[in-house]
Amino acid sequence: MLYKYVGNIDDDKVIEYLDAFVNKGTIYASRTLDFNDPAELKLIFNFDAEFEIIKKRFHLDCPRRTEYDFRKWYERFDKNSKWLIKYNMREHTLTTKGIVCLTRDYDNYLMWSHYANSHTGFCIGFDSVFTHSIEDRGLEGEVVYVDTYPRFNYYTDSSQEYLNCTYLHKGMPWAYENEYRVITEGCGIKRFDKSLIKEITLGCRASFKLQDYASKLIDKGIDVYKMALDRDSYRLKRVPVKKGEYFQGDT
Template structure:
């Protein structure tokens, strides 16, 4: 098993990695949950995952990176490549002479360089992403204080650890989020798959501490995906979860997920970090 060291704004994290479909993925991925949210409990009660639409994400830039059609105004070489690609895709049956005529016609019109047209095209691309991409977001780590604070109701919730291979096999594709300081540049000449990957898997580096992995299912936004029980391997309890809630959670685990290992977080005594202990 390989250990990968990942640098984040809060230091280096060491992640156990395993092979999957020609890639490397974490051995486990985690989902932070709020015990007070009845829908979050369904992950334990019914093994249901909710697949979000990108329009539900709280980051205003997440999955909303426009294609940089404005570059076609500035770069003549890029413009020529773009037009040639367009003609080969839509007019490949024409003779070479007719293709040249179509090339010149489109270039003279230059509709693709009009600001309103660019805005409309990117609006249509965004609508397509919102209505076709079903996304499940997880993390490669289970001990980040901010994530327990934000996503697990101030440490009163829980965190679910999944067997990554079993989980990833239920999705069309999956992989790590790419964290970048600079706004991603998506060229109009890039393939649709390249554009899609940048749009779905790019985020600002202010989020790099999450070490997020995304799982994607086509044509499944705002839907529920049921997974086998054995996909769930760990449950980690937030250190501030009330005893009554902890008792209820343990009852569910004993009934529905008796194979799962149970842990609890505790603040370290002399460091700004959480420790995870088996119970």
């Protein structure tokens, strides 16, 4: 299963988001520039390579250029030139792709706090294969959490290695998210197969209004739960929702 936490200060907005998932089959691919991590997608570039490898890459990038063109370019290939390559590649990754952020955990206390508006929103669960149905899907995979920026050699590493280093690495402080990512062409609303929605879990502080809406989805074959505080520990437990029955999960 894969999960996505959703929340908003406006209860009607939360219901609108849930409706978009369940009835419209749409999910939002976020723009990286809007993320809360300033180090998102950062790399350490390396330009060390044999002369012939550098020349081969030049002619691949500029197939109509001559040997003379390469020599003139190579003479001017300095620190500023390397900075420009890094800048252009980073700008491309930041502005042309979208990211659908998911997780493997439905009961992560911090995720409920940070991404479901302090436990008032919901966590929607999908069959794992649902990612294959996301519109404009490209790269996808588990995020690797590291202490230092990933390293990428512009001349000797593959384009696939560049994508993996860029999109599937984050700093160790974010490891609690246990994130799974889907990278899309462009950001914004993306369609997916809504039949692959399997469950919805409401936060322990979710309103009765949200519970009323969610409980109607039981008739669609979707399991609906609500979180509740464990009596003896700082943990959450999940309780099945029944139509017309209400409880406060934070008491």
